[in-house]
Amino acid sequence: MSGQLEGRVALVSGGAGGCGLAASRLFAREGALVGIVDLPTSDGAAVAAEIIRSGGRAVFAPADVSNGAAVSQAVAHVTGELGPVTALFNHAGTLIVKPFLDTSEEEWDRLMAINVRSMFLMTKAVLPGMIDAGGGSIVCTSSISAVAATPMEVLYDTTKGACHMFARAIAVEFRDRNIRCNAVCPGFIKTAHGNREVEALTRYGVDVSDAAIAAQQGRMCEPEEVAEAALFLLSDRSSFVSGTHLFVDNCFTAM
Numbered sequence: 001m002s003g004q005l006e007g008r009v010a011l012v013s014g015g016a017g018g019c020g021l022a023a024s025r026l027f028a029r030e031g032a033l034v035g036i037v038d039l040p041t042s043d044g045a046a047v048a049a050e051i052i053r054s055g056g057r058a059v060f061a062p063a064d065v066s067n068g069a070a071v072s073q074a075v076a077h078v079t080g081e082l083g084p085v086t087a088l089f090n091h092a093g094t095l096i097v098k099p100f101l102d103t104s105e106e107e108w109d110r111l112m113a114i115n116v117r118s119m120f121l122m123t124k125a126v127l128p129g130m131i132d133a134g135g136g137s138i139v140c141t142s143s144i145s146a147v148a149a150t151p152m153e154v155l156y157d158t159t160k161g162a163c164h165m166f167a168r169a170i171a172v173e174f175r176d177r178n179i180r181c182n183a184v185c186p187g188f189i190k191t192a193h194g195n196r197e198v199e200a201l202t203r204y205g206v207d208v209s210d211a212a213i214a215a216q217q218g219r220m221c222e223p224e225e226v227a228e229a230a231l232f233l234l235s236d237r238s239s240f241v242s243g244t245h246l247f248v249d250n251c252f253t254a255m
């Protein structure tokens with residue numbers, strides 16, 4: 001099946017790296033005009049150029065997604081270039097791995113801002129245009145960490161719990177305006193984020209060895225596998241799916 005996002009304007013936050021990069025490429029191949037929102041220091045410009053070279057349309061709008069003014073500007077930039085956003089992938093996020101008693105108030109605020117406030121800001125900036133356009137679909141990146149805790153990750157787990165519920169609450173409030181909203185909840189993924197997490201947990205003595213990962217989820221998830229799940233939820237193939245959590249974890253949370 002191809003052309004699953006034909007005629008849609010897809011905005012991918014964190015679209016220059018990891019699963020966001022896989023999603024930017026996949027959504028462009030599926031016919032979307034792609035707005036990549038990522039840090040000014042990211043590869044966003046190169047990713048947009050790559051999509052354009054392959055015959056697609058894309059624009060890079062640099063922003064720190066935890067900053068309200070920057071998010072408003074980025075959404076205005078994408079909308080001005082490509083039209084109203086009708087597919088939003090709220091993906092950007094990061095993590096802090098640390099014993100809870102060593103974490104600080106600043107770290108709590110920073111992680112809540114990057115992982116949770118970003119979804120609030122981005123969704124609030126995109127929704128009016130999406131509603132005016134007749135509707136659309138939103139996918140928020142949650143995690144297995146929203147429902148299964150890992151030691152040293154209290155702050156991260158808490159932010160993902162909030163993303164988990166944010167997706168559901170948006171779905172319920174905006175169903176009558178033809179907006180669907182769902183969450184993807186991946187297990188450990190082979191990205192910079194996932195590799196950093198495994199390395200840090202190992203340093204703190206948490207067993208995330210290849211054998212432990214194999215027991216929990218068979219193997220590391222590939223970023224493209226998360227992008228495919230997001231594509232399904234953004235496309236019309238999931239037209240009656242809203243307010244749900246799609247676990248992309250190969251049984252991690254089923255066991």
Ligand SMILES: NC(=O)c1ccc[n+]([C@@H]2O[C@H](COP(=O)([O-])OP(=O)(O)OC[C@H]3O[C@@H](n4cnc5c(N)ncnc54)[C@H](O)[C@@H]3O)[C@@H](O)[C@H]2O)c1
Nearest residue numbers: 014017018019038039064065093143188189191192193194
């Ligand atoms: N990797 C995993 O194992 C895993 C598992 C479950 C959920 N997740 C979730 O996936 C998301 C990112 O993971 P990834 O694996 O694709 O990571 P990644 O680190 O490879 O990519 C994240 C992208 O987000 C961007 N980004 C980070 N902070 C930003 C900010 N403040 N403003 C704008 N852009 C920012 C980065 O520049 C990068 O391009 C997070 O929401 C994370 O919670 C990851």
